[in-house]
Amino acid sequence: METWYTLNNVDELDSPALVVFPERIKENIRILKEFVPDSNRLRPHVKTNKCAEVCQLLMDAGISKFKCATIAEAEMLAMLAAPDVLLAYQPVGPRGVRLSKLIKKYPSTQFSCLIDNEGTACELSATAIKEGIDIKVFLDLNVGMNRTGIIPEKALSLFKYCQSLTGIVPIGLHAYDGHHNAADLAVRTKGCDEGFLRVESLQKEIALQTGVTPTIVTGGNTTLSIHAKRKNAECSPGTFIFWDYGYHKLFTELHFVFAALLVTRILSKPDDETICIDLGHKSVASENPLDKRVHFLNAPELRPHGHSEEHLILKAEKNNSYKVGDILYGVPFHICPTVALHESVVVAENNRVTGSWNIVARKRKISI
Numbered sequence: 001m002e003t004w005y006t007l008n009n010v011d012e013l014d015s016p017a018l019v020v021f022p023e024r025i026k027e028n029i030r031i032l033k034e035f036v037p038d039s040n041r042l043r044p045h046v047k048t049n050k051c052a053e054v055c056q057l058l059m060d061a062g063i064s065k066f067k068c069a070t071i072a073e074a075e076m077l078a079m080l081a082a083p084d085v086l087l088a089y090q091p092v093g094p095r096g097v098r099l100s101k102l103i104k105k106y107p108s109t110q111f112s113c114l115i116d117n118e119g120t121a122c123e124l125s126a127t128a129i130k131e132g133i134d135i136k137v138f139l140d141l142n143v144g145m146n147r148t149g150i151i152p153e154k155a156l157s158l159f160k161y162c163q164s165l166t167g168i169v170p171i172g173l174h175a176y177d178g179h180h181n182a183a184d185l186a187v188r189t190k191g192c193d194e195g196f197l198r199v200e201s202l203q204k205e206i207a208l209q210t211g212v213t214p215t216i217v218t219g220g221n222t223t224l225s226i227h228a229k230r231k232n233a234e235c236s237p238g239t240f241i242f243w244d245y246g247y248h249k250l251f252t253e254l255h256f257v258f259a260a261l262l263v264t265r266i267l268s269k270p271d272d273e274t275i276c277i278d279l280g281h282k283s284v285a286s287e288n289p290l291d292k293r294v295h296f297l298n299a300p301e302l303r304p305h306g307h308s309e310e311h312l313i314l315k316a317e318k319n320n321s322y323k324v325g326d327i328l329y330g331v332p333f334h335i336c337p338t339v340a341l342h343e344s345v346v347v348a349e350n351n352r353v354t355g356s357w358n359i360v361a362r363k364r365k366i367s368i
Contacts, residue, residue: 016283024259035228045238050361078106112136128167138172143195172215244335280310285337294330
């Protein structure tokens with residue numbers, strides 16, 4: 001039976017393969033703009049897709065601001081002439097030099113990055129002075145993620161310090177709150193609002209003492225529906241573009257659609273209840289427990305039993321009808337690192353494979 005994901009020419013496709021569906025990508029962009037109609041308040045994170053063609057679809061929809069995690073992702077966006085790119089990563093060591101080269105090579109793109117301490121600010125200032133440029137920075141705020149950042153209550157002095165440095169221009173505040181990931185929207189909202197109040201308080205104090213009102217960039221997918229209602233913050237989801245099974249199960253108020261699937265084949269049936277497919281660690285993100293790595297749309301009853309580099313072992317009911325060569329269509333539980341495992345994605349339109357797109361920013365380096 002044909003469904004939206006069935007590929008009529010799947011016999012021509014080697015597996016495992018990551019397949020994307022452009023019309024469903026466009027639908028997810030449309031849904032995102034339902035949450036946040038003002039494109040000036042959207043700053044999608046491209047770490048999920050790492051693909052120029054997908055980013056072009058976002059730009060075609062009127063989105064001009066982006067967030068990324070690597071120099072390669074930033075360069076990919078600059079190659080598309082994206083107007084505004086925030087490197088949501090503190091450029092420690094050689095990365096600061098690479099960022100300065102990026103700024104000089106692509107002058108039509110406004111680049112910025114994160115800072116959370118005076119030492120790195122000094123290093124970046126020295127690099128900027130040497131290269132004869134100004135580097136715009138956002139203070140990276142820790143609102144409970146406890147991964148990077150400075151707590152908002154201690155950040156005013158850092159903002160002023162950055163203002164005092166030559167070559168460093170503080171323009172914003174970055175507050176990622178992915179730790180608010182409870183399935184209960186009310187619980188998520190309470191924690192999210194409490195964290196944002198701290199950021200707003202800092203923003204007001206900075207404006208009062210310096211005359212600069214910094215831009216706030218906040219949230220990801222988990223808090224999108226909450227931050228979308230604010231008027232004074234840019235939203236930066238990433239996973240929405242392809243969506244995945246993990247977020248689908250947890251965040252029911254987000255009605256994005258699956259736009260990327262793993263196509264895999266049954267390689268062997270060692271016994272009547274055991275199925276081996278060609279979907280190893282090298283093809284699907286495997287940081288989650290075994291039962292939270294992939295969900296098969298056309299075989300939801302199959303249970304994962306073992307996983308290795310090239311194989312995934314599944315258990316089926318006795319007297320099942322599965323046979324060697326059968327195709328399974330799987331939704332990853334975590335799409336972002338799954339994409340990073342693939343050099344390219346297969347493009348499917350109208351139930352047929354029609355081409356491929358390179359995952360160009362999967363590379364550590366494009367030219368810089």
